[in-house]
Amino acid sequence: MKITFYGHASLGIEVGDVQILVDPFISANEAAANIDISSLKADYILLTHAHQDHILDVETIAKQTDAVIVSNFEIASHYENKGFEVHPMNHGGAWDFEFGVVKYVIAHHTSSFPDGSYGGQPGGFVIEGEHKNIYIAGDTALTMDMKLIPMRTQLDLAILPIGDNFTMGVDDAIIASDFVQCDKVLGYHFDTFGYIKIDHEEAKRKFFDKGKDLMLLDIGESIEL
Ligand code: NI
Numbered sequence: 001m002k003i004t005f006y007g008h009a010s011l012g013i014e015v016g017d018v019q020i021l022v023d024p025f026i027s028a029n030e031a032a033a034n035i036d037i038s039s040l041k042a043d044y045i046l047l048t049h050a051h052q053d054h055i056l057d058v059e060t061i062a063k064q065t066d067a068v069i070v071s072n073f074e075i076a077s078h079y080e081n082k083g084f085e086v087h088p089m090n091h092g093g094a095w096d097f098e099f100g101v102v103k104y105v106i107a108h109h110t111s112s113f114p115d116g117s118y119g120g121q122p123g124g125f126v127i128e129g130e131h132k133n134i135y136i137a138g139d140t141a142l143t144m145d146m147k148l149i150p151m152r153t154q155l156d157l158a159i160l161p162i163g164d165n166f167t168m169g170v171d172d173a174i175i176a177s178d179f180v181q182c183d184k185v186l187g188y189h190f191d192t193f194g195y196i197k198i199d200h201e202e203a204k205r206k207f208f209d210k211g212k213d214l215m216l217l218d219i220g221e222s223i224e225l
């Protein structure tokens with residue numbers, strides 16, 4: 001499994017020859033100017049919630065790739081009504097896709113489209129594929145529901161928001177990594193806006209001091225699990 005950071009909360013996940021894109025917000029992110037969305041491949045686009053900083057480039061990329069949009073029922077219906085191919089899910093539900101099992105899990109946040117319309121309840125994803133298991137938390141507060149994840153899935157990587165203000169910050173993300181029983185963390189949802197700027201070295205040190213590994217990727221950088 002290969003994971004590429006496209007800035008903010010945007011991720012590419014390659015499982016075998018299947019390309020998954022998560023929460024594409026790239027074209028308006030100045031820090032991601034090196035990423036050309038017309039070059040992105042996607043068989044599936046996973047959306048954690050409907051906020052603009054997670055869905056901005058969905059329609060452009062789905063049109064050019066014919067990707068299937070996977071999200072909660074309300075977001076899936078929104079795109080289905082616009083003619084896109086979708087797979088609706090809801091919290092606690094899992095589906096066995098061609099690349100592996102995806103479960104839509106609880107996130108503590110809000111979810112509305114940019115025009116204010118209802119975007120269902122926000123979530124995160126647990127993805128099990130190619131004998132690797134990852135948790136993409138989405139935008140969320142630290143929540144006790146995270147403790148449910150390791151009861152079913154032994155994680156190889158937890159992708160957690162660390163920017164604070166709109167989501168967990170670093171200190172809560174450290175507790176979240178305890179809750180999901182995974183010491184290997186990829187931080188995301190930081191630096192993009194003024195409210196979520198963080199000190200990288202301090203964040204890494206705080207994780208290190210708890211015996212954990214916080215990875216912060218450059219935009220466009222990948223890791224292999
Ligand atoms: Ni959000």
Ligand code: MN
Nearest residue numbers: 051053054139
């Ligand atoms: Mn967000």
